[in-house]
Amino acid sequence: MRESAESIASAALDCRLRKQLGDFSLDISLSVPSSGVTALFGQSGSGKTSLLRLIAGLDRPDEGHVRLGSRTLTDRAKRLHVPIHRRRLGVVFQEARLFPHYRVRGNLTYGMAPSARRRFDDLVSLLGIESLLDRLPGTLSGGEARRVAIGRALLTEPELLLMDEPLTGLDGDRKQELLNYLVRMTRDIDIPIVYVSHDTAEIAAIADHLALVEKGRLIAHGPLDDLMMRLDLTDRLGGFDAATRLLARLDKHDDHYALSHVVLNDGQRLKVPRIDRPLGAQVRLRIGVRDVALAREMPSGTSYRNGLRASIDAIEPSPQSPSTVEVLLRLGDQRLRARLTREACDEMQLREGQSVIALIRSVAFDAQSR
Amino acid sequence: MLSDAEWQAIALSLKIAGSAVGWILIPGIAVAWLLARHEFRGKSLLDGLLHLPLVLPPVVVGYLLLLSLGRHGWLGHWLYQWLGVSLPFTWQGAAVAGGVMAFPLLVRAVRLSLEAVDPKLEAAAGTLGANRWRVLFTITLPLAVPGLLTGAVLAFARALSEFGATITFASNIPGQTRTLPLALYTLIQTPGKESAAARLCVLSIVIAMLSLLASEWLARRARQRLQERDR
Numbered sequence: 285m286r287e288s289a290e291s292i293a294s295a296a297l298d299c300r301l302r303k304q305l306g307d308f309s310l311d312i313s314l315s316v317p318s319s320g321v322t323a324l325f326g327q328s329g330s331g332k333t334s335l336l337r338l339i340a341g342l343d344r345p346d347e348g349h350v351r352l353g354s355r356t357l358t359d360r361a362k363r364l365h366v367p368i369h370r371r372r373l374g375v376v377f378q379e380a381r382l383f384p385h386y387r388v389r390g391n392l393t394y395g396m397a398p399s400a401r402r403r404f405d406d407l408v409s410l411l412g413i414e415s416l417l418d419r420l421p422g423t424l425s426g427g428e429a430r431r432v433a434i435g436r437a438l439l440t441e442p443e444l445l446l447m448d449e450p451l452t453g454l455d456g457d458r459k460q461e462l463l464n465y466l467v468r469m470t471r472d473i474d475i476p477i478v479y480v481s482h483d484t485a486e487i488a489a490i491a492d493h494l495a496l497v498e499k500g501r502l503i504a505h506g507p508l509d510d511l512m513m514r515l516d517l518t519d520r521l522g523g524f525d526a527a528t529r530l531l532a533r534l535d536k537h538d539d540h541y542a543l544s545h546v547v548l549n550d551g552q553r554l555k556v557p558r559i560d561r562p563l564g565a566q567v568r569l570r571i572g573v574r575d576v577a578l579a580r581e582m583p584s585g586t587s588y589r590n591g592l593r594a595s596i597d598a599i600e601p602s603p604q605s606p607s608t609v610e611v612l613l614r615l616g617d618q619r620l621r622a623r624l625t626r627e628a629c630d631e632m633q634l635r636e637g638q639s640v641i642a643l644i645r646s647v648a649f650d651a652q653s654r
Numbered sequence: 655m656l657s658d659a660e661w662q663a664i665a666l667s668l669k670i671a672g673s674a675v676g677w678i679l680i681p682g683i684a685v686a687w688l689l690a691r692h693e694f695r696g697k698s699l700l701d702g703l704l705h706l707p708l709v710l711p712p713v714v715v716g717y718l719l720l721l722s723l724g725r726h727g728w729l730g731h732w733l734y735q736w737l738g739v740s741l742p743f744t745w746q747g748a749a750v751a752g753g754v755m756a757f758p759l760l761v762r763a764v765r766l767s768l769e770a771v772d773p774k775l776e777a778a779a780g781t782l783g784a785n786r787w788r789v790l791f792t793i794t795l796p797l798a799v800p801g802l803l804t805g806a807v808l809a810f811a812r813a814l815s816e817f818g819a820t821i822t823f824a825s826n827i828p829g830q831t832r833t834l835p836l837a838l839y840t841l842i843q844t845p846g847k848e849s850a851a852a853r854l855c856v857l858s859i860v861i862a863m864l865s866l867l868a869s870e871w872l873a874r875r876a877r878q879r880l881q882e883r884d885r
Contacts (some may be wrong), residue, residue, distance in 0.1 A: 296669075316858070334775050340781060342777055367780070367785075368777070368780035368781055368786055369780045369781075369782075370783075371781075373781065374781070375778070375781040377774070377778065379777040381775055381777075382796070383775060383778075383779070383793060385796050385797060393695050394779070394781025394782050394784070395779075395781075395783045395784065401885075436782065437781070437782070440782055440783055604806055
């Protein structure tokens with residue numbers, strides 16, 4: 285297991301938990317940085333929801349502790365277990381779990397901290413639920429109910445927000461819509477978030493850090509961009525559809541072609557399908573490893589809209605297929621991964637340290653890439 | 655239309671049955687909550703004891719009440735000495751008898767409705783900072799209201815029809831403890847009062863039907879408020 289130094293130094297949540305659940309054993313040590321979104325990622329049945337329940341205090345571990353900042357929430361050795369209602373954690377469950385006998389407004393204010401009152405209107409408009417305040421939960425759609433549940437948790441002014449697969453069970457469009465709200469929300473609030481998910485695209489859109497859980501154990505942990513570059517994790521992080529991310533700033537909208545121009549921090553530019561965000565906004569672009577082609581020089585007369593100057597950090601055989609290789613590229617301080625056939629790689633005589641042009645089709649950025 | 659004696663029996667019956675439900679309501683909800691949401695030693699024993707009034711002959715219950723709450727009973731003695739209260743042969747005594755007989759029905763109905771409340775909602779309330787009392791009063795009980803109403807009406811009807819325990823413990827004193835069933839029994843025992851007995855019989859049926867309809871209506875209204883309405 286690899287942990288980055290920065291995530292330990294500024295850990296908001298620190299836990300070491302062991303619990304036997306029938307045949308399944310959970311044994312995980314995890315520290316969550318005090319800012320940003322940490323995704324708990326794993327297949328269903330890997331133990332990520334069990335871990336979330338232990339952190340929230342909904343279950344008790346056989347052994348271990350949970351610390352949040354300077355507060356100890358659970359410590360088996362000291363027989364300490366702070367009850368759920370005094371943990372000051374916000375929890376968003378898979379199902380919205382709204383109270384059916386309270387209107388939306390009543391649900392939102394149920395656990396509202398007095399200090400959160402002035403934020404009420406802002407949060408309600410951020411989540412787009414102004415028009416729902418006088419409705420009963422039974423009349424809301426799945427996506428609306430989730431948004432109310434998120435607002436309800438945030439209004440308690442928690443010190444940590446736990447979200448258990450909040451997009452589960454929503455159809456494509458609703459899912460994308462709620463994901464957009466979530467991404468916007470995570471930028472606007474400054475509490476650490478633990479986000480449970482089994483969807484790599486969702487995680488690429490929202491997470492800063494990743495904790496990879498498998499069979500009740502933590503098998504990798506660190507900044508997501510680092511883990512996405514690791515070949516040994518390719519199978520788990522998307523496999524065939526593996527991807528890496530580039531951070532960029534929105535520079536210009538091209539209304540005629542419905543494109544947006546973005547700038548990487550090394551000054552290179554990219555054209556992507558229009559992103560409906562204000563100019564200057566930071567965007568994360570998810571780029572599939574199969575959507576990147578390499579050239580020795582900038583080609584002319586091609587349909588590729590984007591050619592980025594990059595240098596080759598490493599060339600490794602693909603873990604899944606004998607016919608392809610993974611080329612790890614560096615662009616300034618950012619990294620990008622490309623998957624080529626081994627034959628192309630040999631014919632082009634690619635080597636570590638070489639400068640190449642990374643070609644990316646503009647249409648490869650789907651809506652998920654925001 | 656109704657004679658004074660009939661009015662008296664009706665008023666007395668309603669007063670006694672109402673008081674009976676009044677005094678068992680809170681203990682009944684408390685016991686139902688204990689059984690629905692907690693595990694403890696002796697739970698099945700408590701559950702069994704609660705159901706005794708349902709299976710024992712009511713006369714036995716009345717006799718046990720007389721033994722314990724009579725002026726020389728272990729509890730009745732204390733009540734008389736410290737509070738000056740004597741229950742046997744009073745309408746309050748009849749309310750106690752009716753309440754004891756109705757208690758298991760109330761607990762059963764309330765317990766079922768509490769068990770039907772989703773514990774996930776209670777856990778969600780906990781994560782929003784609500785302690786167990788706030789959870790009970792703002793989530794569990796309001797969501798169990800339809801069952802609470804059903805239980806209360808069942809208990810009311812049971813107390814209204816109470817005969818054996820009442821006549822044993824509170825006797826059959828006109829204007830004091832002569833409720834509808836006791837008045838009916840008295841008329842049946844009296845030669846030549848058959849038509850008066852028939853009138854009381856019809857009256858009993860009308861009151862029972864009205865309370866059932868009232869409970870249905872209340873429960874439906876409460877459910878409607880809770881129900882998820884389709885768009």
